[in-house]
Amino acid sequence: MKDLWERFDEDKDGYIVKADVVRFFDKLFGPNQLDDPNALNVLFDEFDTDHDGKLNFEEFLPFSEKLFGEP
Numbered sequence: 001m002k003d004l005w006e007r008f009d010e011d012k013d014g015y016i017v018k019a020d021v022v023r024f025f026d027k028l029f030g031p032n033q034l035d036d037p038n039a040l041n042v043l044f045d046e047f048d049t050d051h052d053g054k055l056n057f058e059e060f061l062p063f064s065e066k067l068f069g070e071p
C-alpha cells in the first residue's frame, strides 16, 4: 500500500493532489483517460474528508480501496 502511495505521490510532498491522480492514470491507462474532470472532482471530494484539496495517507487508503479493491 505504501508502494501504491509512492507511485501516486510522485513529487513526494506527502499529499496526493488531483494532478498526481491524473498523472498516475495517464501512466497506467494512457493519456486522457480522465477526460471528464468532473468525475475526478466528485471522486476526489468524496475522499478528501477535511476538504483541503489534497489527500493525505489516511484519506488515500479508502480511496485506493475503492479504485483497486484492496486494503
Ligand SMILES: [Ca+2]
Binding pocket: 008, 009, 010, 011, 012, 013, 014, 015, 016, 017, 020
Ligand atoms: Ca504530491
Ligand SMILES: [Ca+2]
Binding pocket: 048, 049, 050, 051, 052, 053, 054, 055, 056, 059
Ligand atoms: Ca484532505
